[in-house]
Amino acid sequence: MTNNLRVKSSKFIDETYKISFRFNNKTYYGYKGDTLASALLANGIHLVGRSFKYHRPRGIMTAGSEEPNAIVQLHKNTSRTEPNVRATEIEIYEGLEASSQNCWPSVNFDIGGINNFLSPVLPAGFYYKTFMWPASFWEKYEYFIRKSAGLGKSPTEPDPDMYEHKYIHCDVLVIGAGVSGVIAAKTSAKNGFKTLLLDEKPYLGGSTIYQNSEYFKINNQISSSWLEKEINEIKKIDNLEIKTRTSVAAFHGYNFLLARESLTDHIPLHQRDEKIRHRLLKIRAKKVICATGSLERPLIFDNNDRPGILLSSAIEKYSNFFGVTCGQKNVLFTNNDSAYETATSLLQKGINIKAIIDNREEVDSKLVKEIEKNNIKIYKGYTVVDTFGYKRINRISIMQLSKDGQKVVGSKISIDCDCLGMSGGWTPAVHLFTQSGGKLKFREDDQVFIPDKYPSDQVSIGSCNGEFTLDEILSDISKKLKDFLNIKKTDYENLEIQSHFNKTKRNIWLLPSDKIIGKTKPFVDYQNDATAKDIKLALREGFRSIEHVKRYTTTGMGTDQGKLGNMHALGIISETAGSRMGELGTTTFRPPYTPLTFGTIVGRNVGEYFDVFRKTPIHDWHVENKAKFENVGQWKRAWFYPKENEGMHEAVQRESKAARDSAGILDASTLGKIDIQGTDASEFLNRVYTNAWSKLAIGKCRYGLMLNEDGMVYDDGVTTRLDENHYIMTTTTGGAATVLGKLEDYLQTEWPELDVYLTSVTDHYATISVCGPNSKKIISKVIPNLDLSDEKFPHMSFKNTKIDKIKCRVMRISFTGEQSYEINVQANYGKSVWDKCIQAGKEFNITPYGTETMHLLRAEKGFIIVGQDTDATMTPIDLQMDWIVSKKKYDFIGKRSLYRSDTIREDRKQLIGLVTENPKEVLEEGAQIVLDTSKSPVEMLGHVTSSYYSPNLEKSIALGVVKGGKNMMGQKLIIPMENKQINVTVTDPVFLDKENKRLNA
Amino acid sequence: MFVIHCPYCGEREQSEFKAGGEAHIVRPKQPTELSDDQWAEYLFMRKNIKGIQFERWVHFHGCRKWFNMVRDTSNDEIKAIYKMGEKPPVK
């Protein structure tokens, strides 16, 4: 490959620092400072990928983050592989390995390219139309679509890199370090504001920093030299923090922004270990200055997507910044003066320009005249109608535009070329502004959307505000900054600007062709292969809303969010539909502005740090004793304690049997505990529970059921009266926080007159539950002074006592149906009391059991678990718990809802027990319950909510909810499974010890 | 993400708060006197306004106090914040 594509040394490129990299398995060289795109162009490579739908050869189009085509896969088949990386953004480093995406077997010979010839049958909405029916075929379609489409491959191994999140608070955030951003940041910082300046590029200065033309001067200096001095100055300001390679991803309300700082993506892989790769900055700024610049528009004409067709501004940047020429026979195609800037820069470097095609009939700026002096042919009032060359453009044909710009006239002229630069004017980069809730207005003169109403303390300056020329930007910036920052003066009051740029533009959204539109491919969205033809088809088929057209044609739905072509899509829609631009609005730009890696989003929250977890004071004992844990909310709860060779089933069967035969011990510390005090505590409980509380004696415990105002069961637990005005409430483990929140809500907002104070004490106590026929003997060994006789300490009562010097509360309550004692001690004594119980219980084979056994034991007794046997659609009546609903109380939360027409229906789902015909067969939780499978559709009566094999009853038992279940005792029902049917009989939900004899055994 | 001025603690991030729906819906003092329709009106019906809305918030991960907020739901601008029991500001 020739190397004379490097035209002139550039100060941004270090030609003494050679870097080798691989692209599609071939080694190439570039220099430090190159992006992958500039290095490839310097090697004469334009073709880098294939398009998504038609697999058309595509090349590098831009020099920035808006790139739709040149997206590559980095480091294939490694844990660091990454798809959809824009070649125009990635800086090359030694050992970089990139490959083309979306092509097979290679970018030069791609089988999917056949779609290009099939394109007449691949119109807009093709996927919707073709793959919809029959629905059962979708799996097959999906396989086919995924194989032939898809953008890149995701890694299959864990990400070896580290990421982190950081909060930043500042007075003023400046987004974009172009000429406007630099001026804004300096002014802000010098006036004492703590300022943060961000830019997505590795350098400061935007596009002005490589503007070397004599035609653009500030204070009589070439604009880039002037700006360079400013940049050198701002680097020395203390209260100004500057971050490059930092892309603002999201601008939320109240000036909350997210930015990704890229720290290692530009250095060789072997230097990245132990370093943070990306840092997600969470920024809260008092004021935000958007100086996000603008994006050059492409032009929409037939075959405007061939490799070798670039934005004119990109050609200028490759030549000025990277010292690379994109072609040796260049043609520029424009509707405004920007392309002449490019031409000037190419001429300066001695690069050949064959012609300039200008939509405008009259052009007379100084810039244009200078170009004409160089004997460059300018075709005024012409348009490109077609391009040729499959893997690289080699020729264009042009025709003259009619006066109204709607047709082409005259005869075709053919021009050979190897590079075509296009300029359709500029689109302000208002993405972040609109994300923040800003409203745009449409400026008819040059057909651009610009910021109108700011939703927060922010301002847009420079070309993102529609000020495109240097004189426009700089003449107004001082006043704007003074107003926004509320300061008296700036250093930029009387800048002398020279800018030979004429602002006229001839905007034609879809350029006419000599062919009918059906025979052309004018691409609007390059990444998603949406053409102007597709948009027109969508309108013919009746789509009107821009959001609908977008989804139907997939315009703007690629990883680039249509940064280049969205405006043209809007233009074509409004022209075709006969509506005015601006009336249609724009599609919504959503965060992130450029894609974020998952690593950036999760930061350090991976592996064991994925979420915080809560441990009980006895946690370490469970770990030492080989417990398996389950997550209950954020708690780690001991699930079961397998002995050697035991699986879960064996362990749970053993634990369950031991608890009923002799003694079991459970760590119940995770249960929510709310301390309730105040003179109205009893009245409060009356109002929040379904049953009555006023008459509960001091020292007694009572089970309570709490409803939502809609009558549905919300939580349950035992509450104990410790004193006249003092209760301790227990809640479910998962419900602790929300129950407290709900109680506080009622107390503060509905019943502020009640004298009640609530305190969460869940973490303050360890709760140890010892149950089984030998529990009394064990507790008497642990607390010898306590009278455990049934007369002195009956079921559902409580004692304040001491274990040695440790104060504790002992409740005699049971969730298993066995005689059972619950010891509550200050959390830091939990482990030692647990050890004492284990020690004392040794002779009785005391068996630690986990949550699974707890669930099994309570199911044998038909006790519900809120959230497992209920799902916010079950009333206490549905649960056959009528006994707990007070008839006497005038009101309690949810009472009125219990006799709404819907809640008194007889055919509501009701809780029942189920036993299987074959006692060994255990049902699946969640399985459907039906009566009759003979007629279709089969009526679903309900589902299984809890199911176990009971070692104590030696049979399978289950709880379920069934429509009208209360009146179905003894009814035979069917559980249909994938390959069999299980016969079951409806029973009472209490399977064991209906008379509650065991509580006092 | 909003910055909310808790009337008890001052300015805090929205993540410390929870929203509690429309404000100034008083729980009926005598629910048993109400017809199904009247009860359903209290229980289920909410205005869900686009524009100025009165709503309840709680500083859940802070002082845990409930308070009222006037918010423009179309642009999330917080117009006013006042304590429970206080009269809503007039427009």
Ligand SMILES: [Zn+2]
């Ligand atoms: Zn607060």
